[in-house]
Amino acid sequence: MDASAGIPDLLARLGARLGPAGLVTDAADLAPYAIDWRRMFHGRPAAVARPGSTADVAAVVDLCRAAGVPIVPQGGHTGLAGAATPDASGRQIVLSLARMNAVRAVDPVGLTIEAEAGCILRQAKDAAEAAGRFLPVTLAAEGSAMIGGIVATNAGGLNVLRYGMTRGLVLGLEVVLPDGTVLDGLRALRKDNAGYDWKQLFIGAEGTLGIVTAAILRLVARPRHTATALLAVADPAAALRILHGAHDALGETIQAFELISRTSMDLVAEHAGLHSPLAGAAWSVLIEAGSSLLGLREAFESVLGAALESGDAVDGVLAESGQQAAGLWALREGVSEAEGRTGRSVKHDVSVPISAIPAFLDETARALAAGAPAARGNVFGHMGDGNIHYNVLVGPDDTTEAINAIVHGVVERFGGSISAEHGIGQYRVAELQRHRRPAELDLARRIKHAIDPQGLMNPGKVLPP
Amino acid sequence: MDASAGIPDLLARLGARLGPAGLVTDAADLAPYAIDWRRMFHGRPAAVARPGSTADVAAVVDLCRAAGVPIVPQGGHTGLAGAATPDASGRQIVLSLARMNAVRAVDPVGLTIEAEAGCILRQAKDAAEAAGRFLPVTLAAEGSAMIGGIVATNAGGLNVLRYGMTRGLVLGLEVVLPDGTVLDGLRALRKDNAGYDWKQLFIGAEGTLGIVTAAILRLVARPRHTATALLAVADPAAALRILHGAHDALGETIQAFELISRTSMDLVAEHAGLHSPLAGAAWSVLIEAGSSLLGLREAFESVLGAALESGDAVDGVLAESGQQAAGLWALREGVSEAEGRTGRSVKHDVSVPISAIPAFLDETARALAAGAPAARGNVFGHMGDGNIHYNVLVGPDDTTEAINAIVHGVVERFGGSISAEHGIGQYRVAELQRHRRPAELDLARRIKHAIDPQGLMNPGKVLPP
Structure with a gap:
């Protein structure tokens, strides 16, 4: 037909x-x-x-x-x-x-927000803020991204280390199924073990199983105090040791632990005119912690002091104001745009076990040197949650497929993921088929068929058509 | 056949x-x-x-x-x-x-533990502790409960307010499907948006979709300092106001906010010989916070001081030692056993939106007074995460079905859950059919059929046979 x-x-x-x-x-x-x-x-x-x-x-x-x-x-x-x-x-x-863009309700005691799918993330965050609370999804695109998409793609961002992915924030969901049925699960409950938790199916399914129309998300208390620093380290192994010590001293107050390569810093300097106070560092670590307790600053300084004393950090800058902290973040946030101005690159959004990051970076660099000698890594990312954007500035003869195959091959050897936070969409459908196990792909097809037997809901995304 | x-x-x-x-x-x-x-x-x-x-x-x-x-x-x-x-x-x-009881690996930097399904929860917690980390599932049954069951039932417990349910701790899973296929998803990744997150289906499915054989769970840094107090309050509305202030001052360091009725305290005194230092309080609140930062105690005391000053708390006891804190916890933990010695009771494990708890408790008390005048509520629970154990000490003519219908009827009017943390098992299958919407039940059946078409995996649990 x-x-x-x-x-x-x-x-x-x-x-x-x-x-x-x-x-x-x-x-x-x-x-x-x-x-x-x-x-x-x-x-x-x-x-x-x-x-x-x-x-x-x-x-x-x-x-x-x-x-x-x-x-x-x-x-x-x-x-x-x-x-x-x-x-x-x-x-x-x-x-x-x-x-469908309304914020329907904010509950500062129950720590929940209910919003429609078309509500822009920043609008939802502002509504939470007005009630003295924080919606902890922090993204570059938050002025355009909408709640429905945030849920449907299980968005990550800058706060995952502390607050987890969007999945962990979804308490209730309303979904329209492929047959037009409305599933109303808008329950503002933190605990609900009454039967299968069907909403999990639609979180991160990228609209292939149904349409998210509204959600109830968990809010948190916003930390009153923040501490931010940039450290220069010799290599990712040193960064990992600093992370270990930070977990001990700061616990869950760590809200960002970003790794930035020298190449990335140089690109930001060249194309954005932003210069790191630790220019020339082989690697940089941007670390931030937040808490409402006094004592945050003292503990944070003790982490920095220990890192400098042990030699794991060779230099460091502690932000003395919100403005200085924003300046450090601008370096990190400028990397993607600076990369965009260098010519063609192949982006990767991969994750590996956190403690494997140094070995993973070494092995990927070796594999690229062998397989694509004209290519150069622009490596940065959310080290604290195992998510590295191993982007590659390619040579004229390098194909996207060849670069993907090299980087994702190493990811697979480390038990990692070829899409940590960006999802599959239509971009990585074929790669997913190669990198997931047949039993996993078969189960995904069975789920898809059970919920969308006609295959009319966002076909060709996540799974092959 | x-x-x-x-x-x-x-x-x-x-x-x-x-x-x-x-x-x-x-x-x-x-x-x-x-x-x-x-x-x-x-x-x-x-x-x-x-x-x-x-x-x-x-x-x-x-x-x-x-x-x-x-x-x-x-x-x-x-x-x-x-x-x-x-x-x-x-x-x-x-x-x-x-x-299958091995702890396979503990990673104190990556904050993960890998354990087989038959590993006893306490053994896994001890292994985490030995590496300086904390597996935040805290249950009365932790000396017997096993990791596979913890995952399959999405266990809750005493730390949910801070750390969430077990679902939020599961990073990787190995499952045997009803057809004998092994699904290997033992990935120690915090971020993985590569296709459907199929492991979510098996968490909380109570063994009806497959058999969990091993899991990788997230660990956290254990807070170095803890503060614990018991407060006497006039009513649950006052407790809710204290919770609001605690969120402001203590943020995510709050790890327990338990509500205990006078009836519950009296039962513990009578049957366990444990006497509250605030005997006679209409309601008691057990509040605990933990952090590795200095300043916890000061912030905690400010919350108590504000509650006493406003009159929301009419009296209070701050634990001055770990032993005193344990004594306060013994009161809370003694309620179930004390109830068991009073004669027949009908237990409920319900959740409602946190800010609705005062109204929910009022309305349930009224409904019981009207429908079962000989019954008496033994009310306690995890107020901070909306989960109340509204147990009922019944009269000789009260049937379990009638008491369930009264309590769960009110739960339904408040948009709550008839099983917050205990699951459905075979105990609440019929009730679930009444309390969930037809579209939700239909979707559950479709999922079950897609994964277990022969219906041989734990039949009659969660869903009707």
């Missing part, structure tokens, strides 16, 4: 249900929905449905299902793997959650 | 595979595997298989599958809902994980 045959009819039905504000069909208006954030994928949607309520989402899903037309759910469209971008067939409907 | 017809043959095959140490068939030896911890369920297993390795577990599952014989996975058998107890048909095989 040629599904496109029924599309004009489907669009008429969608328009009748959603009204003029709810359906976009004009080619110029469709353009921003058709290209992903990194501009790697150029799709062509048949239309964009913009439902204003959960009932409307269910109606759209039901109409598409009846017509046999696939749906691509889309939030802030800031994902890095193309999960929210339609294919080029012209036969997929993008379902944008952007109109 | 009468499955029992093939059981002698199956036992012969199991015996040949597992050897004499691996198969229990003697009636006297079977007894401890046949009765649950609370002695509510009396089953009759055909045999108990005690595999010594994951390969053996897979072989047992495969042999049972071929014979069409159901399997009941069993760990420390300390669950409170009968999930690990076989039925009385004499046609189920109990699969005990007790021989």
Whole structure:
């Protein structure tokens, strides 16, 4: 059956249900929905449905299902793997959650926030802040990313070391299933062992099993005091020893432990004009801790002192103000953009066991030197949670596939993941098939088939079509 | 087909595979595997298989599958809902994980522990402790409960307020599926968004989808300093205001916030001979915080001082030593056993949104007064995470069903859960069917069917047979 045959009819039905504000069909208006954030994928949607309520989402899903037309759910469209971008067939409907953007409730005692899927992350964070609480998902894209996408991609970010991934923050979820059923699990409960915890299926499934329409997320008390420092270290092994000592002295107050290579710092200096106070360091560590207790600063300084005394740190700068701390963070946050200005690079978002990071970095550098001698690593990332962005500045003859194969081959030998936080989307579907075990892939297919037997929910993402 | 017809043959095959140490068939030896911890369920297993390795577990599952014989996975058998107890048909095989009891690895820098399913929780905690780290699952049954059961039931306990449920600690999992396939997901990764996070399905599924054979759990740094106090409050609303202030001042250092009714304290005094220093308090709050930072005690005292000054606390005792803290905990931990000596009671393990607890307690008391005037609430629990054990000391004419219906009816009106931490097992299967929405139950059945199409994995638990 040629599904496109029924599309004009489907669009008429969608328009009748959603009204003029709810359906976009004009080619110029469709353009921003058709290209992903990194501009790697150029799709062509048949239309964009913009439902204003959960009932409307269910109606759209039901109409598409009846017509046999696939749906691509889309939030802030800031994902890095193309999960929210339609294919080029012209036969997929993008379902944008952007109109469902309310913060429904903030509870500062129960430490919860309820928000609709289209609520922008920063808006949710501001609402928490206004109630004296903190929504601990911190991302570069937080001014555009939406709650539904944060949940559907199990977003990571800068606070994972302390607060975990988004999965750990989701208490309740409302989902529209591929058959149009609304699953209402909007329970503001920290403990609920009454049957299968089905919401886990939809967190991180990138819209392939259903559409997240609203969520209740856990909040935390915001630490009143913060301490931030940059350390110069000789190598990642020294950084690991510093991390060990920091766990002992600071416990869960450590909220960031970032590793930055000299190449990364040099790029930031060259392309962003930002100069590290520890310029020339072989490796740098950005460490931050936060607590509401007095005594944070003292413990933090003791960690730095011990690192300098042992020689694990060869130099260090402790931020004396919020402005100085922001200056240190600007170095770390400038790496991606600086890389973008150097020419072509191949990005990786990998994780390995934390204590294996020094060996992993060594082995990857050796493998690249052997297999792609013109390439150069731009290595940085969230060392404290095992997530390294091992990006590669490539030579003219290096293919993306060859570089991926080298880096991900080492990741696999270390029992790591080829996508720590960015997900699979359409970008890494084929790689996932190579890197996960057959039994895992088979189980994933069984889950997909059980929940989306027609295969109309974001097809070709995460799993092969 | 009468499955029992093939059981002698199956036992012969199991015996040949597992050897004499691996198969229990003697009636006297079977007894401890046949009765649950609370002695509510009396089953009759055909045999108990005690595999010594994951390969053996897979072989047992495969042999049972071929014979069409159901399997009941069993760990420390300390669950409170009968999930690990076989039925009385004499046609189920109990699969005990007790021989797979190794701690395989502890990583104090990466903050992980890898243990086999039959490893006793306390043994795993001791191994973490020896490496200077803490496995934050704290349960009365930790000397018997096993890692596999902890994972399969998503165990809660006394530290959930700070560290979350077991689900949040599971980084990697090895599972044997109902068809005998081994799913190896033993990855020591904090971040892994490479495809569906299938391990979530098996956490809390109580052995109905597969058998957990090993797990990698997250460790934390153990707080060096602890502060513990008991406060007398007039009512739960005052306790809630104290909790609010504690979040502000202490943040995530709060590791317990327990509410204890006067009835509970009186029972402990009468039956355990333990007397609260605040005897006569209408309600008591046990609050504990922990941190490695100096300044904990000062912040803790400021919370107590503010509570006394505002009148939310009418009296208070701050523990001056570990021994005094243990004495305060003994009061809280003595409630269940004291209740057991009073005669018949009906236990509930419910959760509601934290800020709704005062209204929930009021409404439940009113509903019981109206519907079961001879009954009396023995109310205590983990107020800080919304989990109340609303146990009921019943009159001679009160049926369990009637009391459950009253309490769980109020829970439902507050958007709560009828099983916060104990799970469903075989105890609450029928109630779950009444309290969850049809769409949720339908999805659960679809998941079960996709993974266990023959229905041989712990049938009749969580879902109806």
